[in-house]
Amino acid sequence: MSAITHDADHDHDHKPTGLKRWFFSTNHKDIGTLYLIFALTMFFVGGSMAMIIRAELFQPGLQFVDPQFYNSMVTVHALIMIFGAVMPAGVGLANWMIPLMIGAPDMALPRMNNMSFWILPFAFALLISTLFMEGGGPAGGWTMYPPLVLQTGAAFPFLILAVHFLGVSSIMGAINIIVTVFNMRAPGMTLMKMPLFVWTWVITSFLLVASLPVLAGGVTMLLTDKYFGTSFFNAAGGGDPVLFQHIFWFFGHPEVYILALPAFGIVSQIIPAFSRKPLFGYASMVYATASIAILSFFVWAHHMFTVGLPLKGELFFMYATMMIAVPTGVKVFNWMATMWKGAMTFETPMLFSIAFVILFTIGGFSGLMLGLTPVDFQYHDTYFVVAHFHYVLLTGAVFALMAAVYYWLPKWTGYMYDERLGKIHFWLSTITANVLFFPQHFLGLAGMPRRIPDYNIQFADFNMISSIGGFAYGLTQLLFVYIVIKCALGGKKSKALTWEGAKGLEWTVPSPAPFHTFERPPKLTKAMLEH
């Protein structure tokens, strides 16, 4: 025992090097970095697929790709962005920040942590390799509805296996977060003292543990329908194709909040810091997050209003869906009240957070409209829906992740990023993302269905505008990579407390955060527990 203490005391930053450090890592910071780098890579892979989509839609007529390949781009873009970019980025942040925020030395299950990360590159290698297989990649949409998905060629079993891998990885990550938060908090860090980012991740983890096994069951049923003669989703054998949709969206709707709740947490850290004012309504924020999570299990069929649900079912899911507006509204009002009478400054993380609040709310507005069943019969499966979920996922979740990176980058690297470039990145991103997605509302209302490679000439103008926005948004993100690399390589040193108004334990450790932190539980003062 004494030997270990001795080692730790003398060689505080002892760490393995090279391959050993990254492949066998059990350190939450290194694994967090791996997750974040992986997510950024996948953001560009999925993004380049979006560029192919926008290039094909730039003009009416088919110019670049075959419709089958177009469909596989739509499908794989979604799978990569959801499971490869946004989720791993969230888990990466959780890995880096949760132990630092609750005063724990590491994640509770460090070896599982390593495994949950290293499954991902293999899962995505499988998924992306399907694009080169006979019959092409999966092309039935990321929702994998049968019977269409059963027409997938050689890619089919690889798709299912990849989804299983992603699920296993996410469940392990979620279990790790739950165990860490419930067992490794520093003395004095009671549940209702935890930073909101930690709270949102705990709730997200429960959503993951509850919903992903359902997806795993559903895709396994697809597999047995295709290869082992079962008829779960085949009407001729007594099954029901719509059953899959119920299973999928029972997972799929909580999944939406799996992507969104960590974003809420991030913004709830950043807005108080740059308003120099405590978070308004901490307790109601926690309760609102929990209510959204619970409600998310009762609204799944609003994705399927057009399958022919009974009237009572349509009414139930319409009311339940509209209820979500209440806790979400509470959150938005709380952020506003946090800013109210603060002393705000507008560094890049704050800019991204404010843009998040506004643009996510716009996505929420279209969400409320989509929740009204009679009008959903018109909106469903049009570009109005595409605009809606890109507002909540890109200008929502992704903007919050960008905010988080700018906020904590000095803590990770020890250097300040280039504030001027950060602001340029913000303004370009915000303008181009709106040029990209706002016209899609009009396209959907005018009657353009989603997932089509070609369209009538009445949709030509807005598609061209949207594509121009898309290319510009894609290019702008290269600037983000430059800013991050530049910051990692050097620059102005950051203090332990990077931002004047920031609160929380992570700012009590030096910048960059040493390889090992909180090997002994910190003694918490009242000031350290402020939000």
Next chain:
Amino acid sequence: MKSCIQKTILLLGLFPSIALAEWGLNLRKGATPISQEIYDLHMLSLWVVTIIGIVVFGIMFWSIFNHRKSKGVKPAQFSHSTTVEIIWTIIPLAIIISLAVPATKLLIKMEDTSDTEITVKATGYQWKWKYDYLDEDLTIFSALDAKSTEVSALDSGLNPMDSENYLLDVDNPIVLPTNTKIRILTTANDVIHAWWVPDLGWKRDAIPGFINDNWAYIEEPGVYRGQCAEICGKGHGYMPIVVNAVPMDEYKVWVADQKAAQDAKNNESDMVLTMQELMTKGETVYKAQCVVCHQANGEGLKGAFPAIAGSAVAVESDNRLRHIHQIIYGKGLMPAFGEQLGDVDIASIVTYTRNAWGNNTGDIIQPKEVAEARQTPNIITAGGQKRENTAESKPSEDSLKKSIGDLAEVR
């Protein structure tokens, strides 16, 4: 100033259809009383969220401009207020209730399919629609028109801007009577599709093995266009819907004409055609039905759609029956065309594909041979071919009729 105008003109030039028509910005009011009510509910909810947005973002921006450190303000330290929190929970609740009430009323009205006067069943196929006029014993197949098919080919070199109804036109539009409560059933033959004509106010999934019902009461005569709205494979963007709404008497004339044409098609098996006639007709039918997958050059797409040029089925003389059966009954992902194409059509395609692209078999298939092939058991599945799951999901006509009956009883 002048350069400003020049720039504007340049920009306008970038968006070619700007001068052609108004930009579609909003939902369409449509052609039925229901679609009008849907439009009204849409506008109500749009105004509600717009006003909430203006108020909320207005307050936020006011705060952003005034409560900033650069103005020397000292931050307040309040962090909660139960009163305010209760108020901003109750107000949104009240707003959503005020939206839910009209939505509920409208939904109940929409789901009332009682007292319909005629019934049309729309069946989705990859990638066309079949319409059964159940009161008339009339069946119509409706697929993308030839012009759009030609223009939409990859690198066709043809400009879609030249055709106003590009991808929204079909070979056989359906006709529906105005001022009549029409029941529209939707189902599918292979994968899930969705039948959507925006001017009727709704879309409904077409699900293999199940039947959904909905209704429309069209007031204005006119041509209403729509598209499949559920991804259904490669041709998802290429299966439009065209509804021609006409007064009841014109509708009756149309039905009579269609039925006469249908009867003529059923009696064509005795016709004898020349090679030249079969080849010409074959090429036309091939271009309408087959090119999407097998391509104009008969080479198919490697890995997805097999080539016909040089394939054993299309060149070996033992395989004539197999060739005909494959078209009648389908195979694997290839849909069955037997119901949709007449004997002359199938005879022409078989003759054409056995003689085009270097498949110079010299075979001539007459309609009679096709008619006979319809009487022999399917040799594609009998030959030990693995049956695809999706091919089995096609519900039988009987079970469909039964389901329609059940549906009526439930309602």
